[in-house]
Amino acid sequence: MRVPGVPFVQGRNSFNDADGKHFGIAIHNTSNANLASAQDEADFATRRTDGISAHFYCDKDSVVQSLDTDARAGHAGSTEGNQNSIAVEITGLNSFSRQRWLDSVAWDKLASTLAFVIRTDPDYAGFSVRRASVAELRANPQIKAFYGHDDMRRAFGGTTHTDPGPNFPWDHLIAVVQAAVDGNTEEDDMFSDADRDALTSANFRALGVYQDLDEITYRKANGQNATEPNKAKVARQALERKVAELAARPQIDIDDLAEAIAKRINGH
Ligand SMILES: [Zn+2]
Numbered sequence: 458m459r460v461p462g463v464p465f466v467q468g469r470n471s472f473n474d475a476d477g478k479h480f481g482i483a484i485h486n487t488s489n490a491n492l493a494s495a496q497d498e499a500d501f502a503t504r505r506t507d508g509i510s511a512h513f514y515c516d517k518d519s520v521v522q523s524l525d526t527d528a529r530a531g532h533a534g535s536t537e538g539n540q541n542s543i544a545v546e547i548t549g550l551n552s553f554s555r556q557r558w559l560d561s562v563a564w565d566k567l568a569s570t571l572a573f574v575i576r577t578d579p580d581y582a583g584f585s586v587r588r589a590s591v592a593e594l595r596a597n598p599q600i601k602a603f604y605g606h607d608d609m610r611r612a613f614g615g616t617t618h619t620d621p622g623p624n625f626p627w628d629h630l631i632a633v634v635q636a637a638v639d640g641n642t643e644e645d646d647m648f649s650d651a652d653r654d655a656l657t658s659a660n661f662r663a664l665g666v667y668q669d670l671d672e673i674t675y676r677k678a679n680g681q682n683a684t685e686p687n688k689a690k691v692a693r694q695a696l697e698r699k700v701a702e703l704a705a706r707p708q709i710d711i712d713d714l715a716e717a718i719a720k721r722i723n724g725h
Contacts, residue, residue, distance in 0.1 A: 458526050460573045463513075463566075468502035468523035470510035470531050474540065477527040478580045480599040481542035481589070482571060484630070485511065485532060485606045486549040486621040495521045498546060511544035513570060520566045526574055534616025537598040538609040543574070551622030558626050564633045572637030586635040588627050603630065 459465050487498060495514035499521040502510055510530040514521045524530055532544035547562055575581045581601065589602035594612040604612075607619040676682060704714055 458574070458578055460522055460570050463520050463522045463570055464496075464499075465522045466496075466499040466503060468499065468510045468530075469504060469506075470502070470508050471524045472510075472529040472531065472539075474527065474529035479526065479541060479543045480580060480584075480601045481594075482574075482584075482603050483533060483538060483542040483544050483606060483609060484603060484621050484625070485544060485546045485618075486551065486553075486625070487514075487546050488550055488618075488620055489548065490550065492516075492548050492550075495519050495548060498548065499523045511546040513543070513545045513567075514548070515545060515563060515567045515570075516548040517561045518563050520563060520570045522570075526578055526580075533606065533609045533613070534618065535609060535613035536615075537613040538615070541598050542604070542609075545571070547621065549621065551620055553622060553624055555624045555626050558624060559629060564629065567630075568633035568637040571634050575634070575638055586631055586638060588631065603627070603634075 487493070489498070493501070495516040496519065498511075498514040498516075502514070502523045508531040510524060511532050512522065512524045512526055512528075512530055514523060526543050529539055530544045531539060532546075533539045533542065545567070547567075549558065549561055553561065575584045575586070584601040587602050589600045589604045589608065591608050591611045593600055593602070594604055594608055598613070605621050605625070606616065607621075610616045610618060700714070700718070
């Protein structure tokens with residue numbers, strides 16, 4: 458599958474998978490000291506001749522999909538790894554500190570992308586949002602969980618790679634993906650129930666205001682009396698106060714707020 462809303466750039470090393478099924482999600486870092494962007498990595502993946510590939514590339518701002526999740530990537534160094542997992546390459550180095558990792562990944566986009574796969578791809582039904590141990594992976598190469606390149610190395614061999622490195626924040630990855638799988642997206646968390654009710658009510662009234670404003674525009678265009686009706690004015694002022702109050706909260710992103718309001722006004 459291709460994840461909606463995620464840019465797709467078809468990578469070159471897309472291998473036929475016997476059953477098209479994958480069970481785990483393998484985390485890598487690109488170990489590229491230049492820290493090329495996800496887009497640059499995906500562009501490179503269209504022409505690389507070394508048989509290496511990944512399903513997703515992620516940097517601090519974005520996620521790019523390079524292979525359909527049904528395709529087999531060359532990423533693990535072992536048949537067990539390549540056959541059973543999709544590969545996520547995150548731009549970074551094994552030497553990154555925990556803080557550097559936390560600051561260097563588009564965690565929200567990565568989480569929503571992986572949550573979409575976990576929730577939508579039937580192969581991932583029953584996926585456990587946790588990191589599998591090496592012993593578990595060795596005992597069951599089809600385990601439905603996260604693991605790293607280093608975990609695959611220790612379970613199956615075939616590679617010397619030890620990414621994503623000792624300070625990779627697995628706990629953070631697990632937490633953000635679990636939240637996205639559960640539907641606790643940032644947008645959902647943005648408003649309390651009371652805020653949501655107030656906005657819905659304000660937007661309902663705003664619809665009336667906009668109809669009135671249309672009417673005013675029409676009347677002005679036709680040389681008629683065009684005073685804003687008092688009821689509309691009160692509703693507009695109430696909406697503006699509520700928006701100003703919500704926008705004043707530091708955790709609220711004003712663009713997200715505008716988008717949320719636009720969605721509700723437009724009725725979708
Ligand atoms: Zn790797």
